[in-house]
Amino acid sequence: MKLNFSKIKAIKPQEKLTKHSDGGGLALWVYPTGKMRWALAYREDGKQKTAYLGDYPAYSLAEARSWRDEIKNRLARSLPAIDSTLKDEAYLYKNVFEEWYARWAGEKKSQKYSQQVKNAIYANVMDDLGKMDVREIRPFTIVQALRGMEERGVLEYLRRVKSSLKMSFDYAVSCGLIDFNPVVAVGTQSFKKAEKKHFDALNPEELPLLIEKLENREISGVTRLAIYWQFLTMTRPIEAVSARWEDINLEKKHWEIPAEVMKKSRPHIIPLNDFLISLLPEIKSMNTRDTYLFEGMDYGTHLNRETPRITLRRSGLNSTAHGLRALAATILEEAGYPEAVIKAGLSHAKGGGDQTTPAYLRSTFYDERVGMMDYLGGVVERARKDFLD
Known part of the structure; x- marks a missing residue:
């Protein structure tokens, strides 16, 4: 069935790219963003290829059909399908990137992460590659485009952009x-x-020093509670400060971090020990709203992820916020907990494609982590009791 104006007007974008044929290899590609582009599938030199005219309605149905017929005629006369002297916008890297990004980002749960990927490309390589024909881009071209990042020393960032x-x-x-x-x-x-760097972290013997800073109110207020929370849940800084009340389940004594926050295909469920649960009323007393456990200064925001790190440094402790995870892991390792269970506690576990709850809990050593997190809470409670006594 060939296309017509009414059929095109009735097309609605779907979650994935859809292709609407007009016959003879010509099709209107409709992207999840609503963008429409003419594409022609054809064979040349024994290979299946696709050519792109441009967007609809900038190019009408009649113009697309004329373009299709022109390419068919060129092929029939053994001429290259695409006149190489013409500048084809569809081959510009910027347009190719935008097409890929529309498809890729549409499948991602974290819009923030996908936007960061796009920003990184535009900030670092789009000036060099954007106006180039992808058919002319060679490995050397890629290296030259990335060389500036190497010179700035942002080598891990370079790897992600590549x-x-x-x-x-x-x-x-x-x-x-x-x-x-x-x-x-x-x-x-x-x-x-990139040189592998370890986050600055305290030794287990220095735990009493951390407790002292937290309990003599040298580190106070919501930041003090956020540091306790991060340490005893073994979470990353952004995961800790963005904890939401709706994700706390007191009946089951756990905190479920949504998959989109974890940037993974499934959530991360963390057992809450008694000490953490005892802190919740104090945390609640500092709330003016009911969204985040650790509220920021601006309305509707959570505590800045950098605040615990800056506060730890200012108090004279040789530790970053990430270093709290290392401290917790070291304490548990010295207590004899298996590496796989500790890694699961750090959300490093790889197991489990089955998303049902029982399979999920087994693959992440949930039962073992309940006891492990209770032990960690007991270590902190004893150190705190020693200081207060």
């Missing part, structure tokens, strides 16, 4: 725009390696 580039060029390959992904040929030796 990974995003690879995904966008994989998309170009799958669409038939290019036959080879140039990012694949950029090996690990092309750039300096």
